[in-house]
Amino acid sequence: xxxxxxxxxxxxxxxxxxxxxxxxxxxxxxxxxxxxxxxxxxxxxxxxxxxxxxxxxxxxxxxxxxxxxxxxxxxxxxxxxxxxxxxxxxxxxxxxxxxxxxxxxxxxxxxxxxxxxxxxxxxxxxxxxxxxxxxxxxxxxxxxxxxxxxxxxxxxxxxxxxxxxxxxxxxxxxxxxxxxxxxxxxxxxxxxxxxxxxxxxxxxxxxxxxxxxxxxxxxxxxxxxxxxxxxxxxxxxxxxxxxxxxxxxxxxxxxxxxxxxxxxxxxxxxxxxxxxxxxxxxxxxxxxxxxxxxxxxxxxxxxxxxxxxxxxxxxxxxxxxxxxxxxxxxxxxxxxxxxxxxxxxxxxxxxxxxxxxxxxxxxxxxxxxxxxxxxxxxxxxxxxxxxxxxxxxxxxxxxxxxxxxxxxxxxxxxxxxxxxxxxxxxxxxxxxxxxxxxxxxxxxxxxxxxxxxxxxxxxxxxxxxxxxxxxxxxxxxx
Amino acid sequence: xxxxxxxxxxxxxxxxxxxxxxxxxxxxxxxxxxxxxxxxxxxxxxxxxxxxxxxxxxxxxxxxxxxxxxxxxxxxxxxxxxxxxxxxxxxxxxxxxxxxxxxxxxxxxxxxxxxxxxxxxxxxxxxxxxxxxxxxxxxxxxxxxxxxxxxxxxxxxxxxxxxxxxxxxxxxxxxxxxxxxxxxxxxxxxxxxxxxxxxxxxxxxxxxxxxxxxxxxxxxxxxxx
Ligand code: SF4
Numbered sequence: 158x159x160x161x162x163x164x165x166x167x168x169x170x171x172x173x174x175x176x177x178x179x180x181x182x183x184x185x186x187x188x189x190x191x192x193x194x195x196x197x198x199x200x201x202x203x204x205x206x207x208x209x210x211x212x213x214x215x216x217x218x219x220x221x222x223x224x225x226x227x228x229x230x231x232x233x234x235x236x237x238x239x240x241x242x243x244x245x246x247x248x249x250x251x252x253x254x255x256x257x258x259x260x261x262x263x264x265x266x267x268x269x270x271x272x273x274x275x276x277x278x279x280x281x282x283x284x285x286x287x288x289x290x291x292x293x294x295x296x297x298x299x300x301x302x303x304x305x306x307x308x309x310x311x312x313x314x315x316x317x318x319x320x321x322x323x324x325x326x327x328x329x330x331x332x333x334x335x336x337x338x339x340x341x342x343x344x345x346x347x348x349x350x351x352x353x354x355x356x357x358x359x360x361x362x363x364x365x366x367x368x369x370x371x372x373x374x375x376x377x378x379x380x381x382x383x384x385x386x387x388x389x390x391x392x393x394x395x396x397x398x399x400x401x402x403x404x405x406x407x408x409x410x411x412x413x414x415x416x417x418x419x420x421x422x423x424x425x426x427x428x429x430x431x432x433x434x435x436x437x438x439x440x441x442x443x444x445x446x447x448x449x450x451x452x453x454x455x456x457x458x459x460x461x462x463x464x465x466x467x468x469x470x471x472x473x474x475x476x477x478x479x480x481x482x483x484x485x486x487x488x489x490x491x492x493x494x495x496x497x498x499x500x501x502x503x504x505x506x507x508x509x510x511x512x513x514x515x516x517x518x519x520x521x522x523x524x525x526x527x528x529x530x531x532x533x534x535x536x537x538x539x540x541x542x543x544x545x546x547x548x549x550x551x552x553x554x555x556x557x558x559x560x561x562x563x564x565x566x567x568x569x570x571x572x573x574x575x576x577x578x579x580x581x582x583x584x585x586x587x588x589x590x591x592x593x594x595x596x597x598x599x600x601x602x603x604x605x606x607x608x609x610x611x612x613x614x615x616x617x618x619x620x621x622x623x624x625x626x627x628x629x630x631x632x633x634x635x
Numbered sequence: 636x637x638x639x640x641x642x643x644x645x646x647x648x649x650x651x652x653x654x655x656x657x658x659x660x661x662x663x664x665x666x667x668x669x670x671x672x673x674x675x676x677x678x679x680x681x682x683x684x685x686x687x688x689x690x691x692x693x694x695x696x697x698x699x700x701x702x703x704x705x706x707x708x709x710x711x712x713x714x715x716x717x718x719x720x721x722x723x724x725x726x727x728x729x730x731x732x733x734x735x736x737x738x739x740x741x742x743x744x745x746x747x748x749x750x751x752x753x754x755x756x757x758x759x760x761x762x763x764x765x766x767x768x769x770x771x772x773x774x775x776x777x778x779x780x781x782x783x784x785x786x787x788x789x790x791x792x793x794x795x796x797x798x799x800x801x802x803x804x805x806x807x808x809x810x811x812x813x814x815x816x817x818x819x820x821x822x823x824x825x826x827x828x829x830x831x832x833x834x835x836x837x838x839x840x841x842x843x844x845x846x847x848x849x850x851x852x853x854x855x856x857x858x859x860x
Contacts, residue, residue: 181839184839184840185840187840188836188840189840200676200678201676201677202674202675202676202677205674206673206674209673209674213673216666219650220650220659220662220663221646221650222643222646222647222650222652222654223659223660223663224663225642225643225646226643227663227667231820235821235822240638241637241638241639241641241642242638243638243641243642247638291847292837293835293837293838293846294835294837297837297838310836310837310840311837312837312838313840316839317838317839320838340838340839340841340843341843343838344835344838344843344845344846345845348845348846348847351847352755352847356755370667371667371670371820372820372821372822373820373822374822374826380833380834380835380836380846381833381834381835381846381847381848382788382833382846382847382848382849383846383847383848385784385787385788385827385848386788386789386847386848389784389785389788389825390785400642400646405663405666405667405670406666406667406670407670407807407810407813407814408670408671408672408673408807408810409670409673411673411805411806411807411810412673412674414806415676422836424697424830425693425697425770425771425772425830426697426771426772426773426828426830427830428697428829428830428831428832428833428834428848429827429828429829429830429833429848430773430827430828430830431825431826431827431828432822432825432826432828433824433825434822434823434824434825434826435824436824437824438778438779438780438823438824440779440780441778441779441780441783441824442730442751442752442780442783443752443778443783443784443785444778444784444824444825452642454642454645458642458645458646458649459645459649461645461646461649461650462649462650462651463649
């Protein structure tokens with residue numbers, strides 16, 4: 158897909174004044190946060206599981222080459238094929254070849270972020286193979302010619318009214334007078350329309366939440382059941398997965414599964430967790446005759462061994478964006494590529510380059526909620542800072558912002574001077590103070606405050622307050 | 636150079652290792668041979684009766700309906716009663732699972748039992764689970780000659796029979812059992828962990844049952860199974 162991340166600021170401005178979008182985004186705040194909270198509180202072992210899951214992924218990444226080889230061997234033993242794709246283009250070509258060999262004209266697709274990342278749909282269409290998205294949210298945005306705005310709720314930016322209008326436009330073979338006023342009727346219509354597609358398709362393409370080295374299984378985790386129909390009805394099943402989806406064993410999968418659904422939707426377990434291993438066995442009454450796995454690197458190996466390696470632990474649960482005030486304000490499309498929110502702000506510069514996505518790590522209030530809820534304990538704010546440092550050292554930010562921040566750094570390294578300047582500075586800064594105790598504009602840091610509000614100091618400097626606090630403590634002890 | 640070699644070389648270079656590092660290979664081999672068990676929630680670690688009760692509770696919480704019967708022979712009439720209570724035609728689709736096969740279906744003259752993979756027209760599918768997971772109210776099914784996977788997804792109503800004694804406290808116990816049944820590192824083509832009926836929250840985050848899979852999941856727990 159086309160990257161519009163360089164235009165993040167314009168995208169965000171447009172999003173903020175889009176009334177439909179703002180209405181729809183209210184559902185992110187109300188729909189995810191409480192549910193996750195209840196599910197997490199009901200499991201006392203949640204934090205211990207987070208530690209366990211982090212250790213599993215760190216171990217796997219440290220031995221990734223070996224687990225990939227072990228996994229490949231198992232897939233082959235089960236009668237499946239493994240294809241290795243270094244780049245997005247390699248992956249697209251392999252998938253097209255498989256479709257061509259199967260004589261496919263229609264392929265059904267389960268929800269998969271990696272196929273968004275490699276731009277599979279546009280490519281297949283151009284090559285004469287029709288992709289049909291079957292996840293309800295994905296289906297809706299495909300009808301609209303859009304891309305997902307959320308990694309687990311692709312159509313979260315839309316309202317029911319918009320979906321009704323799209324269905325009326327796209328399903329024009331159905332009676333005009335039908336009642337589509339309830340979400341139930343929209344779901345029912347999508348179900349009936351897509352039923353037919355599953356049986357038409359020659360190839361079914363799914364992603365994978367996990368690839369298990371121990372057994373050579375790919376695992377999808379879904380609620381609708383569309384991924385399963387996608388992979389059992391067509392003659393050929395293609396799994397597209399990036400290399401960091403590998404986990405060693407079924408025990409390891411069990412650990413991470415307990416985090417995934419709780420963090421994503423507040424469920425203890427998603428409705429369907431399906432393990433697929435190879436093609437249909439002799440005597441099996443159904444299932445695909447061919448089973449292919451396309452292992453995609455597309456930039457992951459370049460993150461290994463760097464300060465961004467931790468990002469490879471991500472299980473794409475979406476909790477970080479569900480809890481992000483910036484995401485709540487502007488939605489997913491403003492981020493301009495496949496992955497929005499905090500995880501996108503870290504991943505996108507890694508995958509498409511910081512020159513194109515440099516705004517994203519800046520689109521953060523550093524409130525730290527993303528890291529607090531990330532089940533894989535990924536230090537998202539720290540990694541956004543790494544990107545800012547890199548961007549800064551490469552001279553990619555506007556000059557005034559650089560001078561302003563450099564002046565601040567000069568003071569910060571000289572405590573005495575800083576103390577002196579800031580005791581003058583606070584009364585001075587109150588000139589610029591807005592009504593709500595925050596700054597709308599700071600001299601020399603306009604590049605920063607134009608898009609953020611900076612909290613205004615409460616009368617005394619932090620250091621003065623700290624000293625007073627210490628003194629009080631001493632008194633209390635005496 | 637093939638994509639495979641290119642990727643593996645990049646990974647090795649990033650990790651800083653050579654392909655023939657024996658110590659690393661040993662660590663990986665050991666983990667695959669003896670998977671360490673991680674954190675198991677206390678929730679499901681209960682004596683059998685309470686475990687089964689928890690399973691029923693958790694399944695109901697995710698909108699499955701649950702019924703308990705005394706013995707396998709009671710299953711067909713329970714299925715027939717379910718169909719009547721929902722005004723469904725007296726017809727079910729099932730594979731040839733031997734646990735289902737030995738049940739007295741023939742005794743119910745009016746009930747049609749169709750065997751083989753499901754079609755788009757089937758309204759009700761019946762399967763036998765190999766296990767349940769109390770922790771989450773999950774049933775575990777697998778594919779095989781006698782167990783078509785389509786039965787689990789195409790019909791609007793899915794009825795799953797599970798033996799009370801096969802209900803485990805946690806997921807790890809079920810995977811350990813699969814390993815015993817199929818052999819280490821081997822799996823049937825498909826293993827389905829199913830937790831409640833199909834649903835979607837994709838329109839305004841409003842949760843709706845019956846997306847692409849079954850609208851209703853009815854569990855029959857057989858106590859003396
Ligand atoms: S970064 Fe963490 S919270 Fe965000 S999607 Fe990935 S695993 Fe989930």
